[in-house]
Amino acid sequence: MSEDDTRGVGDHSPADDCGHSIDELADYLATGSSPYEGHYRQCPQCQSGLASLRSLGDLTRSLAEDDARIAAESDGWLQDILSNLRLETRAGRSIPVASDDPDDGLSETEGAVVALIRRTGDGIDGVTIGKCRLHGDITEPGAQTRVELSVTALHGYRLPTLVDALRSAVAEALTTHTELDLQGVDITVTDLFGTDGAGEDQP
């Protein structure tokens, strides 16, 4: 199928990326107004980005003020998460969905699935997702796929338990909401923050 074929599955990706940056979204959240407000209301990528920024805001508020300062200044933790959000708040690739009619072209956006995984992870107490990537040729039906996550854990939680819970939740979300062949969820705890262990890097 050529890229010029407006009727193909390629309709959806990657040209649907709207071009608005995570920094614009952050400004919108901070000020409550934007000349692109109308667009933000109707764009799934922007809404996903706004949701992630709100989640990040909740996390930073939950940390002690000194923790957040140390995190932001010492190792770029906050910047790393923002950088990943910049990458992930895109429509991304089209993940095919099997159809009953041969003339149907059904799909889900990679951005929707990544946002779902991120929300699933952030919903577990003690964890914030830093990076989320889908590895594999997910544009092919039933593609073998691995999920790569880097996470920040809050001090005071037992890491093996935390990681197991995250892996199970992400696996369930992916197998429920896509037709990808999940091969594994690779999780790296990259940071450990909390009242007693602020700014500690996990070995």
Added chain:
Amino acid sequence: MTTDLPDLARAIEAQVMATEGVAGLYPPHSALRTILEAGRARTVAATDGEGLVGLREEAGTLVVHIRFAGLSEYPGPALVRRVATAVRHALGDRAEGAEVRVQLCAFMAGADLPDVAGTPGAGGVAGPPGQD
């Protein structure tokens, strides 16, 4: 043959919005995409840009384009197929040979619903995220 497309698009929109698990519809293309495609001569009729359902005839083939948000309580693939079925139901006797393109663009939890255009009960386009 093309004059009924806006009515047909509205019928499709209503059918999709009534589908269980659908949280809302997004415009069929991003603004950038719409601009890029504005000059395509082979599109003889289209409703893109006028509503939340993309509907066009290309070389005699009816092409429907839906982008939607689904509730995360419903498994995504089955929901996408249900939406495609709803579209074909709305097309009626024009479903034969039509191309139906359906894409799930976001998974929404209940708390997210006000952010989605066309959310049932929200009266169409909703307020900005976090500002309601």
